[in-house]
Every structure is written in structure tokens, then in C-alpha cells.
Amino acid sequence: MLRRLVGTVAGLLVLFVGSLAFNAASGQSRWPGPLDFVRVHPWAVLLLLIPLALAELRPERRGDRTPRPATAATYRLPPRNTHFTGRDATLRELRRRLTSAGDVAIQVVHGLGGVGKTQFAVEYAYRYLSKYRFVAFVDAEDPDLVASQFASLARELGLVEVGSEQVVSGVYATLQDRRPWLIIFDNAEKPSTLVHTLPSADLARNGHVVVTTRVSGWSGTADVMDLQVFTREESVELLVRRVPGTTAQTADRIAEQLGDLPLALEQAAGYMGYNQTPPDEYLALLTSRLEEMIARGELADRPAVVVATLWQLSVRKLQREQPQAVPLLELCALLAPDPIPLDLFTGSPEPPITAAADPLVWDTTVGTLAGLGLARREDTSLVLHRLVQAAIRATMPEDLLATARATLCRALLTAVPHDIHGDPDARPRWHRLLPHVLAVTKDDPPAQCAAETALLLRLASQFLLQIGDHRVALPLCERALALDEALEGRDAEVGFDLITLAQIHRDLGAPQTARPLAERALHRHESCLPAGSPAIATDLATLARTLSLLGEHRAALPLTERALQIDEAAYGPDDPYVSFDLIALATVHLDLGDPATALPPISRALRIREAHYPPDHLYIGYALLLKARALHALDDPSAVNLARRGAHILHTQLGRTHPKTEDALALANRLKR
Missing domain, CATH: 3.40.50.300 (P-loop containing nucleotide triphosphate hydrolases)
Incomplete structure (x- = not known):
């Protein structure tokens, strides 16, 4: 801008000097030269020069600027x-x-x-x-x-x-x-x-x-x-760009294993680049050997930095300043990378770690993990990144890992509801704790906690059975049975494993597989439990339902009646467990083509469940659908509304694509017509 102003002034000076020279050379005092025009019409000349000056002084347009180089x-x-x-x-x-x-x-x-x-x-x-x-x-x-x-x-x-x-x-x-x-x-x-x-x-x-x-x-x-971890899109972008041949699907699964941690993703890209490891093979290594893989693969600009050692300084500081927090960190390292309820450690009369016994010490202990960046503290839970957990596990010797697993098994057994069917609060509590149960029980257990592991596996499978996730429940229950059969003095527990397996296979549409399991469970319990044990009632009801599915309705009827008698004597007439026997009895009568006889036990079961469970509980949904079937067989128009209510509950709790939801919606649509 200054250069332009100088140019303008110079031009005006040239005009002035040239005018003087022209008049001098002409020898005429009144020659109509430029100065005469200026002398006669000064304001006109000024008005002509103003636009020119403004045009020269105006700032450059943004588009005309060239970027100023960085000079810092x-x-x-x-x-x-x-x-x-x-x-x-x-x-x-x-x-x-x-x-x-x-x-x-x-x-x-x-x-x-x-x-x-x-x-x-x-x-x-x-x-x-x-x-x-x-x-x-x-x-x-x-x-x-x-x-x-x-x-x-x-x-x-x-x-x-x-x-x-x-x-x-x-x-x-x-x-x-x-x-x-x-x-x-x-x-x-x-x-x-x-x-x-x-x-x-x-x-x-x-x-x-x-x-x-x-x-x-x-x-x-x-x-x-x-600053948070990468979004999944950013993680996938990094891997696809850095590692040739990586598909978005494989990159997504690698990012999931690494928890979208930027350093871990860079390390993964470095490992695959140096070793020419195909992305699918790297994913398999991550899945099976995570603790080892986080120590491998270096960054070009930071060769000494790997995920495995990233938190060592913080852990050493923790050991020095708050040693009572170290056992908590080690226990949390064996749990799932999901929110860990803090009452898992404080809700027991005998806390699994000493620090949990004193509220002030406990608050400081939890706060130190959060303060050092090893965990994130929420209102009632603690969250550790999956790679922090892996790095801590990698430093724990085998005996310490075994002791920590045993401690967690006992803590989880105290924390999870055992009465999954009768406790109305069991479901939300199990939803919070299930990921941690699965994490602690995923490997073969140490001998010191084999029995506790078997029980946790069976309880988890019973909860999954309740919410309709049969395919996940099946391998858990099979592992529980294998553990119990390998231990001495576990006859009753083996029976519980068998009957749960029978229920899973029955719900999976395989009653022919369920029948021998239920028969074995009944035989095992009749040999080791009192005749009036509720466990025998469960075996009888399960076997009866299985026989009914196989078309043996007459053989099933006395089994359901006997199961009802045992539970009424053990629990009283209005207990939720009695409702299961009533449902089994009503189902057999429906299968025998006798809806009038089936309706009273169904109605009674529904009343019991409505008194004990939330209105949107699955057990209420199942009872509504069964009652709708009986009423429809009796040409009662109220069956339609009951079927709609039941289908809505299943839709809400299980999702639209679940087989039981689809069956319920099909029943509701059929009854509408």
C-alpha cells in the first residue's frame, strides 16, 4: 500500500514539473498548459484526483493476498x-x-x-x-x-x-x-x-x-x-491410510480391540508396516494376545514409547504415594472395560480389599486412581481403558493373577442376585455386572476358585436365558457343568447345571436334546435332595414342558401337578416360583386342547407376577400371551388386547428381531383377524 502511495505522489510531481517545462519552452505567458488548467480550475482537478487516491489506498482483496509465510x-x-x-x-x-x-x-x-x-x-x-x-x-x-x-x-x-x-x-x-x-x-x-x-x-x-x-x-x-480417544471414524481413517490393504471392517475391529487409543493405533500401524503383517492376522494376534501385543510395534518419531510402558510412571507414583490403591487397580485390571460399580468392593460385610472398609480411605483410594489418569471416576462407578487394564495385567505374576481372580469371584458372587427369577431387581443389577462376570470367568479358573467360577457361569447363563439370549447362555452353562463334574461333592450343583442346559436347549427348539438333560437332572436331585425340595419341582416342570413339546402331553400332566404341589408347600400359594408351575400346568392343558381348564392357572400366574414384577417385565409379557391364546381358543375378544400388550413388552425388552418377539407379533396379528 505504501509503495502505491509513493507511486501516486511521484506521478503528480512529474506532471507538475513537466507542466513548468512546457510553459517555459513555449515562451508564452498565457499558453494553455496543464498548470493554467490547474490554476483556473483547482477544485475540478482536486475532485478528479480524489478517486484515484482512494483507489490506490484501498486494502487488497483477500483473494489477491498471498499467504504470509510463518516467521515465528x-x-x-x-x-x-x-x-x-x-x-x-x-x-x-x-x-x-x-x-x-x-x-x-x-x-x-x-x-x-x-x-x-x-x-x-x-x-x-x-x-x-x-x-x-x-x-x-x-x-x-x-x-x-x-x-x-x-x-x-x-x-x-x-x-x-x-x-x-x-x-x-x-x-x-x-x-x-x-x-x-x-x-x-x-x-x-x-x-x-x-x-x-x-x-x-x-x-x-x-x-x-x-x-x-x-x-x-x-x-x-x-x-x-x-481430550478424548479417537472417534471410530478417525481410528478407521488412520489405519486405512497407514496400512495398505486394510478394509474398513477390519480397521473397525482393530480399533475396537485397542479402544480407539491414538498411540495404540499408531503403534499397530507401525507393527504391521515393519513386519508386513496382514491386518486380519494382526487382529487375530490382538484378540488372543493383547497383553503381549501392546509391547510391540514402535513409532518412527517416538521409538521408546509403547502402550505397555505408558502408565509405568503413574503406577510407580501410586505405589509410592497411595500403596493401598494398588490392589484396587489390579482387581479392576481383571474386570471388563465397562463401568465397574464401586459397591462391588464396598457392598460386602467383608470387603475384598482393606481400603474399602474405611469410607475416607476408600474415597482417597478411588480418587487417586482417577487423579493420576489411570481411571475415570463416575458417580457410582470406576472406568478403566481396556489398554490400561492390559498393561497392568501384563505386569502381574501368575500367582497374583490367580489370587486376584479368586478375590473377584467371591466379590461377584456376593454382588450378583442369585434368585434371578424371583428377585424383581435382579435384571438391572445383572445387566451392570454381567460384563465383569464374563471377564473374570473367561479363562480356565485357578483351582482355588473353580467352584465359584462354575456357579458364576451357571448364574450368568440363567440370566441370559431369562432375557432370551440362549446362544450366549449355552457355552457358559456347558463350562459350568464341566467344572462341577470335575469337582467332588457337587451332585446337586451338577443337577442345577443340567436343568439349566435343558431349559436352554428347549428354548432353542431342541426338545429332543433337552429331554435327557432334564431326566438326568431330576434323577440327580432325587438322589441327593429331600423329596420336597424346590429344585425337584423345577426339574419336574422343565421335563413336563419338554415332553409337551415332544407331543407327550399326557405324560407331562402329572409332572406339572407334582411340581405345583412342591412349590406351594415350600413357598406358599402366591410366590413367583409358583407362577412358573402354574404356567407349565396351563401350557399342558392348552396342548391337550382344554383352554377352559388352562385359563384359571394362567390367570392366577398373571396375578402373582403383576404383584411381584414391574409392569414391563418379560414374565408378565409371557403370561399375557399365554392367556391370550386360551381366551382366543374360547372365542373371547379380549384376547386381542392381551396379545398386543404381551407383544409390546417383548418388543421393548428383547427387540423387534428376537424370535420370541416375532412369534408374539405374529400371534397378535393373527388374533386381530
Whole structure:
């Protein structure tokens, strides 16, 4: 713009000088030269020059500008990660927060180890490098080394003769002449470790500070941004771009195994790239040997960093400062990467770990895991990333793993409802604890907890049977049976395993497989339990229903009647378990073509269930559908509404595509016609 203004003034001077020369050469005092026109019409000339001046002074259009090259000086800024993926919206949000603050903006980026905080901060510095005149990177992991880095930074800025006590203030004073500036404090600990090096309003102006940390407790010092793991789309994008031949489907499954942790994904890409491992083979290795795989594969720019060692410093700090939290971390490492209910450890008269016995010690113990970035604390639960768990498991010796599994088996057996059919609160509690039961029981158990493992497996299969997930329930119950049969003195338990297996096969549409299992269960229980045991009633009712499905209705009838008598004597006439016998008895009468005889026991069973279960419980839905069948056989129009209610419950609880839901909807549609 200045160049244009100078050009305009020069042009006017040329015009003026030329006019003088022209008049002098002409020898005429009144020659109509340019100066005469100016002298006679000065305002007209001025009006003609104004648009020209404005045109020369107007700013350049944005489209005509060429990008100004980055001129910022940098201090210890790491190289830019050429494979940086995603985070665009989060980077813009960081920029917005920094620029909307006052003279000095301090922004803390908090997140799990391996989530990419350092790479995020470095990418921000490069992406907005043209907005700064000076950018510095300070490694803040060791507080004792921060002062020496500031001394080095002072020398970089030309402060040669300055005392150690004036280094920080001298750096910020010097940065006044390099505004705007940016300093990144990477991997900081608690705010107190940087209290003497973070700028204050009286030290600096027009600068930005970004602090990355995995430690909580910064909200009182600065604004905090939580950096999360990748979205699944970002994870897939990274793997597909970095590893040739990776399909989106395989990348999705690898990302699932790695919990979308950016460092783990980079490590996976490095491993596959170096070893030329096909993605499907790498996925198989991850699935079967996760604890070993997180130690393999290095990053080109950070060869010493792997997921397996990522949290070692935090664990050592935990062992030093809060040793009572270590057993909790080790127990949580064996559970599922799902929210872990804290009352799993506090809800027992004999807590599985000592710290859970004292509320204050317990609160500090849980808080330390969250504060060090090893877990995330929610209202009533604790969440560990699956790779944090894998890294902790990898450091635990075999004897410690066995002891921890036994401890968890006992804790889970105390926490899960055993009366899955009769307890109305059993279902939500089981939904929360089932992932952890499956995690603890997935491998062959140590001898010290084989019996507890078998019981957990059978209870889990009974819950899955209740919610209609038969195919997952089947292998669990088969494992329970194998464990119980291998142990001595488990006759009754073997019978419970057998009858549960019979119920699963029956519901899977295989009554011919269910029959011998039910008969074996009945024989086993009659040989080791009292004649009036409710377990025998369950065996009788299950066998009766199985025989009815095989068309042997007459043989089934006395079995259901005997089962009803046993449970009424054991529990009373209005117990939920009695309702199962009533349903079995009514089903046999319906199969015998006698809906009038079937209707009273169905109605009684429905009343019992409505008194004990929530209105949307599956057991109420099943009773409604059975009653609708009986009423329809009796030409009662009220059958339609009952069938609709029952189908709606199954639809809500099991989903539209579940076979039982489809059967219920088909019945409701058939009755409508």
C-alpha cells in the first residue's frame, strides 16, 4: 500500500514539473498548459484526483493476498507429525478458547495417557504458527528440569546475565517484544509443580499457554479441555491410510480391540508396516494376545514409547504415594472395560480389599486412581481403558493373577442376585455386572476358585436365558457343568447345571436334546435332595414342558401337578416360583386342547407376577400371551388386547428381531383377524 502511495505522489510531481517545462519552452505567458488548467480550475482537478487516491489506498482483496509465510521463532518445538489424523474441530475449539481470553490465556489439555495430548499441542503450534512470533516447548514431566529449560530459553532470547530467581520474569518480560507468543508445557503433573513458571497478568501480555497433563486437579488454575480417544471414524481413517490393504471392517475391529487409543493405533500401524503383517492376522494376534501385543510395534518419531510402558510412571507414583490403591487397580485390571460399580468392593460385610472398609480411605483410594489418569471416576462407578487394564495385567505374576481372580469371584458372587427369577431387581443389577462376570470367568479358573467360577457361569447363563439370549447362555452353562463334574461333592450343583442346559436347549427348539438333560437332572436331585425340595419341582416342570413339546402331553400332566404341589408347600400359594408351575400346568392343558381348564392357572400366574414384577417385565409379557391364546381358543375378544400388550413388552425388552418377539407379533396379528 505504501509503495502505491509513493507511486501516486511521484506521478503528480512529474506532471507538475513537466507542466513548468512546457510553459517555459513555449515562451508564452498565457499558453494553455496543464498548470493554467490547474490554476483556473483547482477544485475540478482536486475532485478528479480524489478517486484515484482512494483507489490506490484501498486494502487488497483477500483473494489477491498471498499467504504470509510463518516467521515465528521456535524453541525445542518437536517435528510435526506428518500422520496426524482428525481433531480438526477440537483444534479449532482450542484456538477459540485461547483467543477469546484476556492478555494471557492458559488452557489445560487433560486426557488419558496415549490419547495424543502432546501430538495435539504440537499440531496446534504448527497449524497456527503464522499467528505467533515466538513458540516454545517445555518438557514439564519432571518439575526439577523445568527451571533449567527456562534458563536455556532465557539464553535463546538473549538474556545472558540474569540470576536464577529472575529467569522466569525475565523470559516473560522479553517476550513482550515478541508478541503474540505461545509456550507449551508438556505432560505436567499437579498445578503446584508449575506455580512459579506459569505467567501471571503482571508478568506477561498477549501470550498463550497450553499445558498438557494426564493428572486431574487443574480446574482451579486454568480452563480445562478433556481430550478424548479417537472417534471410530478417525481410528478407521488412520489405519486405512497407514496400512495398505486394510478394509474398513477390519480397521473397525482393530480399533475396537485397542479402544480407539491414538498411540495404540499408531503403534499397530507401525507393527504391521515393519513386519508386513496382514491386518486380519494382526487382529487375530490382538484378540488372543493383547497383553503381549501392546509391547510391540514402535513409532518412527517416538521409538521408546509403547502402550505397555505408558502408565509405568503413574503406577510407580501410586505405589509410592497411595500403596493401598494398588490392589484396587489390579482387581479392576481383571474386570471388563465397562463401568465397574464401586459397591462391588464396598457392598460386602467383608470387603475384598482393606481400603474399602474405611469410607475416607476408600474415597482417597478411588480418587487417586482417577487423579493420576489411570481411571475415570463416575458417580457410582470406576472406568478403566481396556489398554490400561492390559498393561497392568501384563505386569502381574501368575500367582497374583490367580489370587486376584479368586478375590473377584467371591466379590461377584456376593454382588450378583442369585434368585434371578424371583428377585424383581435382579435384571438391572445383572445387566451392570454381567460384563465383569464374563471377564473374570473367561479363562480356565485357578483351582482355588473353580467352584465359584462354575456357579458364576451357571448364574450368568440363567440370566441370559431369562432375557432370551440362549446362544450366549449355552457355552457358559456347558463350562459350568464341566467344572462341577470335575469337582467332588457337587451332585446337586451338577443337577442345577443340567436343568439349566435343558431349559436352554428347549428354548432353542431342541426338545429332543433337552429331554435327557432334564431326566438326568431330576434323577440327580432325587438322589441327593429331600423329596420336597424346590429344585425337584423345577426339574419336574422343565421335563413336563419338554415332553409337551415332544407331543407327550399326557405324560407331562402329572409332572406339572407334582411340581405345583412342591412349590406351594415350600413357598406358599402366591410366590413367583409358583407362577412358573402354574404356567407349565396351563401350557399342558392348552396342548391337550382344554383352554377352559388352562385359563384359571394362567390367570392366577398373571396375578402373582403383576404383584411381584414391574409392569414391563418379560414374565408378565409371557403370561399375557399365554392367556391370550386360551381366551382366543374360547372365542373371547379380549384376547386381542392381551396379545398386543404381551407383544409390546417383548418388543421393548428383547427387540423387534428376537424370535420370541416375532412369534408374539405374529400371534397378535393373527388374533386381530
